Amino acid sequence: MAKREYNFTDIEKRWQGFWEGCGLFHTDESSRKEKFYCLVMFPYPSGTLHVGHGRNYIIGDVVARYKIMKGYNVLSAIGWDAFGLPAENAAIKGGIHPAIWTKNNIKAMKRQLHRWGVGYDWNREITSCDPDYYKWTQWIFLKLYEHNLAYKKKAAVNWCPSCATVLANEQVVDGCCERCDTPVRQRDLEQWFFRISQYAQKLLDDISLLEGWPERVKTMQANWIGRSEGVRVDFKLENSGKALPCFTTRPDTLYGVTFVSLAPEHSIIEELISGTLQEKAVMDFVDRVRNQGIVERTAEATEKEGIFTGRYVINPVNNDKVPIWVANYVLMEYGTGAVMGVPAHDRRDFLFARKYQLPIKVVIQPKGEELRANTMKEAYVDNGIQVNSGNFDGMSNTEAIKKIAMHLEYKGLGTKTVTYRLRDWLISRQRYWGAPIPIVYCEKCGTLPVPESQLPVVLPETVEFKSHGMSPLAEVDSFINTNCPKCSGMARREIDTMDTFVDSSWYFLRYLSPKDDSQPFVTKKVNKWLPVDQYIGGVEHAILHLLYSRFITKALYDFRYINFKEPFQHLFTQGMIIKEGAKMSKSKGNVVSPDILIDKYGADTQRLYILFIGPPQKDAEWNDRGVVGAYRFLNRLWQKITDYEDVYAKVQRADIDMNKLSPAAKTLYRQTNQTIKKVTEDMETSWHFNTAIAAVMELLNNVDVFNVVIPSNAAEELNFNVFRHTMEITLLLMSPFTPHICEELWEAIGHKPSIFQQTWPAYDKNAIQEEVVEIVVQINSKVRGHLSVPIDVSNADLKRRVLSDERIAGFLNGKEVMDIVVVPKKLMNIVVK
């Protein structure tokens, strides 16, 4: 018979066209099947994809195809997170408009996705830089504004004095501008914020609803929100008696306060120092520190610096008079911007006190030793017993935390308070390539939202990109000048655009009605399809993107647009693909292009290798040579099935009756059923695609030792049917991983396409049962022999057989048997002395 080549190029093209034509991934929303929303994080169109990106989409495709075969109505869609800085940089450097650059990249990446054979409902494709999309991003801004969750305030930005421009954090390298190396300064600008802090507690509490999320990601979210319980203690200014509130999580150390320090931004400073001798020195210090970045100021390695204000406060619990300092490590954003200094029991306070010769007062003693202020080498931050603490002496400090807080509240000297590390979300970007913030400033009427009917506020196309100065939007008069929506008088538009994280915080709602121009999403549809059943993406988005999406979802829930509180039911974070010890990136020059590999081996080979490389949640090292292993396997599978291409139609199909099979056929039939079980478990429970594939490889190795002949009698027909059954199962099990070749072979073996209309195979419980098992015989836990016994052998019978075994008896000669441990169907351990 003529051998047919495994011509992957033609095969892959053919089936990609077929799936497109038959609408395999087209989601029929009226279907009565149970829904399954499978979502991969939508890509930023940065240029071309490498195999590291491919892992994400291929995993998503495997899950989608598997769920289709399991009988779900699957929704799998994709779009483009298309606003952002790289496009604007390309415009500045290469003179190409961001819109063109983005469009070209989308085109190139779409082609790559198609070549991988990953399937989406392309009718639902969305692009966040499209006015049809960002109209609704602006709508979300308006809704947040309406509910007082969007507001404007002054906030520090990175400012390059030489370029006279605002820099994004990633444009600041070692505290300097990445372009001109000028030290970056902090400058206050009026900017828009989303009040995510108002949702801090809800975001924290509802982590418990995220059952299908990795623990690691949940912990990262909780840490980022950073709830801490403490007390706001009112210290009184010595001269005026005015309260200076300090937040502390350690009220047990209150008796050990020897100074109080203020953030340089604290509003009380001016009032404190005015007219004092220190006034000028303090103001100089404040100016200098405020120009340091926050990251730099609070870094462990940065020198703690401060200056005395010349003023004092009174400690409310013991009336100690303690000095007020201004310190670089205190932040206005956290707590009250004023902290009490307890050198004996806080590391930073200890260093600070030593540096400026401030007193150290021990108020907590560890068990079994006695700390002395003048001999301490470092702060003691652990638990112990209260000393020098008035009525609280002798109490454990954990007890004192509660008692002192109660005491303060009772006396009206403080309030129990909860604070969060989570800051409000700064969404203003002084950039062109983003969704314009829909706000108008009128001299008469003030700050006004753009009415919904006037959305979208469209980005002007013709702008000038310069490497210096403000956002290009600042110079487009036709954009800036507008009419006030209230009084129709002259008004000007907000020129800042939104952080791209706003675009990506709601896109998963848009897939349900991507073209609806009357509303951002259809409540009825999103309520039916969300939460997303399975979200798949990189762990680098474990904090911000997921937290912002959760916040927007919760806000929309509170505004009664949707009836679910969390957007993503299950989350899967895949590991990175590493090459030469580093993450693949263009700048490192270690990227592997999928196109070259597809040309050489085909998409199925590449998919198989990426899935086989290791457990998908772990990082994995890419090895170009490893790819051939996947290619060889597919070739063997191809050969095995096409060898009998003209036989399948001639051999009558028959149900397989275990009792009539030859021993070899029975073994193969059993192995086939065992493989179904193994692969299904790997798909359902752990997503260990690598071991699922290994199991199928093993099965094919077993087919190799099974003697297939073109049947000429009934017994041979039976054998052939067992072989055919095994190959059909192999194709079904492999189809989510390597869909093209499986479709082709499914047809070759005599079926009508598509294989994805088949249901996922179930295993025959009776068939997986072995008749004979091999028992490992150990003596003192060392393997000394193996024994084949019927599966249903009794323990007593097993012992008798083992002890009468010649070899085992030799080992036992002259030794006393102390104990025999039997693990049914597996092992027997004889303990001897």
Next chain:
RNA sequence: GGGCGAGUGGUGGAAUGGCAGACACGAAGGACUUAAAAUCCUUUGACCGUUAAAGGUUGUGUGGGUUCGACUCCCACCUCGCCCA
């Protein structure tokens, strides 16, 4: 400094209390070929051992512990990675 991962052959990895190294890569030897590629077969943790079979010892970062039995569970430590300071 804190939190979370991880550490197994030459390599990617498998085994979650029961034969360590499945599956694959690479390597070595062989078959086919004028030759090469492809393909197929054999071997492949290390060490000792025999003409050959066998067989033995040792082995999952280090040190302890629990157990008849530990890559797996517990304690301490070392190294690397990620996130946060």
